[in-house]
Amino acid sequence: MTHNPQLEELIRPSALGPALARATDDDRWIGLDASLISGGKSNLTFLLTSEAGELVLRRPPTGKLLPSAHDMGREAKVQRGLAGTGVPVAEVVLSDDGDLLGLPCYVMERVPGHIVRGELPAGYADGAEQREAMSWAFVDVLADLHAVDYEAVGLGDYGRPAGFLERQVRRWTGQWEASRTHDVPDLDELARRLAGAIPAQQRNAIAHGDYRFDNVVFAPENPGTIGAVLDWELSTLGDPLADLGLLMLFWAEPGEQFPALIPGVTNQEGFPSRAEVLERYAKRSGADLTDLNAYIAFAHFKFAVIAQGVAARSAAGAMGGQDFGNLDEEIRTLAAEGLRLL
Structure with a gap:
């Protein structure tokens, strides 16, 4: 013990x-x-x-x-x-x-396998074909989650899907007000502009809320298989394109950097581009991605608020001894990019 x-x-x-x-x-x-x-x-x-x-x-x-x-x-x-x-x-x-x-x-x-953060395990998915299979498995699971009949699996009361993004903007604006330690004018402006730029919601689905590589377990021997999706803290019933917008924030391409709190591997050679990921998702789900930039801008806003919450909890010693350093510049960068997307 x-x-x-x-x-x-x-x-x-x-x-x-x-x-x-x-x-x-x-x-x-x-x-x-x-x-x-x-x-x-x-x-x-x-x-x-x-x-x-x-x-x-x-x-x-x-x-x-x-x-x-x-x-x-x-x-x-x-x-x-x-x-x-x-x-x-x-x-x-x-x-x-x-x-x-x-x-x-x-x-x-505990599901056996690999949780991929800042680097791939030695000898794992080290070829372009395996990296593509890994990516497609990841995208397909998201599309399949969004296709689940949530009423049929007993999750009809798991959230209020109508008006999802409008409520999310309001909720995360409230979270920002609750956790802010200083002013970030661009983030305030992003919240204001998002509230006036809500796309029409195409469909209702289970939304994971934080779908990225390090929240799934890839099978030990087969990168093209996912053993489990983890970290359902932010899941609810809502607009599935919010998940896709967040995924675009976390999907860096070669030459790009990842957000400070979210290391990743998709900027390595052999991983599909964002455009290819979107094409795969659209083909499997049938979704219209015309208004996706608004969802990606919201992802920047939401993640900036999450980063502020992490910074505040870390400073207060409430993260089990983990320290994530000063995230002020990260938050300002996310806000500015969100405004650019809009």
């Missing part, structure tokens, strides 16, 4: 272990150990280990939480709903409203 005081406070192994033993019918989970998995910039993700194997715990960060953020019950619900579809998700083993840790949390299976 872990004896790290900070970890013990965050995961309460004396309560969590017995609860997992009951949920799995395996007493070996009583003596669990835990370690923080790097990469989480909002909710905290821990690897749980015991003689019974490995599981993953998700819980909110410490400190003051922004309104409506870090809802563990929703993350567990959407993964349970999608379990019977073609969208790959991790099996939820246990979810709790707050009795175990004092805050809601859930535990899911």
